[in-house]
Amino acid sequence: MTDSESNTKQTPEKRGFFQLPDGTESAPGDYSAAFDRHVAIPDDETIPDVSLGADAVLALCKKAIDKVREFPHRPGVYLMKDDADRVIYIGKAKDLRYRASTYFHKTAAYDPRTEHLVREIRDIAYIETESEVDAILMEARLIKDVQPKYNRDLKDSKTFPYLQITMREPYPRIEITREPKTHGVKLIGPFPSASSLRGAIQVLQKIFRFRTCTLRIHDDDERWRWFRPCLLGHINQCSAPCNLRIDKREYRKSVLRLIRFLEGNKKPLLRDMRRDMLVASKELRYEQAADLRDQIRLIETLEQRGDLETHVQPEVFQIDPRRGVVGLQRLFKLPEPPRTIEGVDIAHISGKDMVASLVHFIDGLPFKPGYRRYKIRTVQGIDDFAAIAEVVARRFSHADSQDNPPPDILLIDGGKGQLHAAMAALEHATMRPKIILSLAKREEEVFVPDETEPIRLTRRSSSLRLLQYVRDEAHRFAQHYHHLLRKKSTFESM
Numbered sequence: 001m002t003d004s005e006s007n008t009k010q011t012p013e014k015r016g017f018f019q020l021p022d023g024t025e026s027a028p029g030d031y032s033a034a035f036d037r038h039v040a041i042p043d044d045e046t047i048p049d050v051s052l053g054a055d056a057v058l059a060l061c062k063k064a065i066d067k068v069r070e071f072p073h074r075p076g077v078y079l080m081k082d083d084a085d086r087v088i089y090i091g092k093a094k095d096l097r098y099r100a101s102t103y104f105h106k107t108a109a110y111d112p113r114t115e116h117l118v119r120e121i122r123d124i125a126y127i128e129t130e131s132e133v134d135a136i137l138m139e140a141r142l143i144k145d146v147q148p149k150y151n152r153d154l155k156d157s158k159t160f161p162y163l164q165i166t167m168r169e170p171y172p173r174i175e176i177t178r179e180p181k182t183h184g185v186k187l188i189g190p191f192p193s194a195s196s197l198r199g200a201i202q203v204l205q206k207i208f209r210f211r212t213c214t215l216r217i218h219d220d221d222e223r224w225r226w227f228r229p230c231l232l233g234h235i236n237q238c239s240a241p242c243n244l245r246i247d248k249r250e251y252r253k254s255v256l257r258l259i260r261f262l263e264g265n266k267k268p269l270l271r272d273m274r275r276d277m278l279v280a281s282k283e284l285r286y287e288q289a290a291d292l293r294d295q296i297r298l299i300e301t302l303e304q305r306g307d308l309e310t311h312v313q314p315e316v317f318q319i320d321p322r323r324g325v326v327g328l329q330r331l332f333k334l335p336e337p338p339r340t341i342e343g344v345d346i347a348h349i350s351g352k353d354m355v356a357s358l359v360h361f362i363d364g365l366p367f368k369p370g371y372r373r374y375k376i377r378t379v380q381g382i383d384d385f386a387a388i389a390e391v392v393a394r395r396f397s398h399a400d401s402q403d404n405p406p407p408d409i410l411l412i413d414g415g416k417g418q419l420h421a422a423m424a425a426l427e428h429a430t431m432r433p434k435i436i437l438s439l440a441k442r443e444e445e446v447f448v449p450d451e452t453e454p455i456r457l458t459r460r461s462s463s464l465r466l467l468q469y470v471r472d473e474a475h476r477f478a479q480h481y482h483h484l485l486r487k488k489s490t491f492e493s494m
Helices: 003-009 032-036 054-060 062-068 096-104 106-110 132-146 194-208 222-226 248-262 267-282 286-303 321-331 384-397 416-425 462-492
Strands: 076-081 087-093 123-128 162-165 174-177 186-188 340-349 352-362 372-375 409-413 435-440 445-447
Touching (some): 062 096, 062 123, 076 096, 076 132, 087 132, 174 194, 267 286, 321 462, 352 384, 352 462, 372 384, 384 409, 384 416, 409 462, 435 462
Parallel strands (some): 340 409
Antiparallel strands (some): 076 087, 076 123, 162 186, 352 372
């Protein structure tokens, strides 16, 4: 082999240089050539350049690397973006700075699991959370909403489980479900780990002796006295209400004690279990001590859960979209059911980083590709009315009967004032929605133009529930965008 052939075989990186696709070489640390390079984006899709060496890849990530150095050592969610400012990956972290920094080592540029991602990263943002559990739940929610290119998991409709207690039954049962009911039950969760939840329930069942079966037990039916209990009843892990072995009042008292325990009164039980564990250890009953230790750990995982209001899972509390749409047709006397609904909401803190969201529903279901985010440009300070007017004007300035048709219903989050602001913005629009209305959050009243009094629907109305779904989805989507802009403005002010 000649010297020239040897040099050809030897890659520039092995000689201490990295090479760009145009053939130019730069020494390690000289990133000017890499920063001047622009990658074409055919068909709105970034194609990672695998010919770059690790030094060149990290050079292109310099903006993100500098930001990561300022990340807090706190739990949260990080969002990686490409050169078009699109979110391409979302991850969770117990320690934001440590976890995000692992993507900017040379090994990550060659790891088959991360090399394509790392070669596209140009910017990064984060959202700090109160706990690791909050980070897990927020990551899942954001991935479902944004659908990043490099997130393979959590894009489907799978949800986190809840603990459900059927309070309207004579003998309430405790069950783990991903499809909770909306009425007649006590819900706790969501929980990030179904296996830990199942283990904790098994421990608590030994203490509170509740039932987990699906039998429909009636205490006024004497035939239940001849029913044969399952194994849990025989080993005294269930009070066997199926055999009417326990009075209904006593059983419900036990369930209420369980609820109080789940809502925060865990210290007495855990204190007694730790004491029993130490006694068993001192008496050399190590197997029993180990069992108690494992049970304590499982019970402690019950604290690792989300909040029903904060960590909403729209996929879980679904409504019947057909009934909701038909209900709206009847309510507004439309010739046919409204197929498209758009919802608008505003988010800000004391007038700073004001943003808006627009969500799109088709046949009563979210259509995520139709979602839009707006950064408010013309409004200074706190003026929700002006912000609503700006967003509506921008939305319908581009309305087109073919590519961007107006919706059948435009829903504004707010009361009569927000509705009037939206109506004013539509005065000069060439195309308008068939119906425009607003939904006030406190009383859930529906305001429509030219009517002095709002429409008051029953809380169980399918029409109201569909409008609430659209309104709440717009609110949640706006809040996520606002969090991102707040982090961005924090970095820019440093």
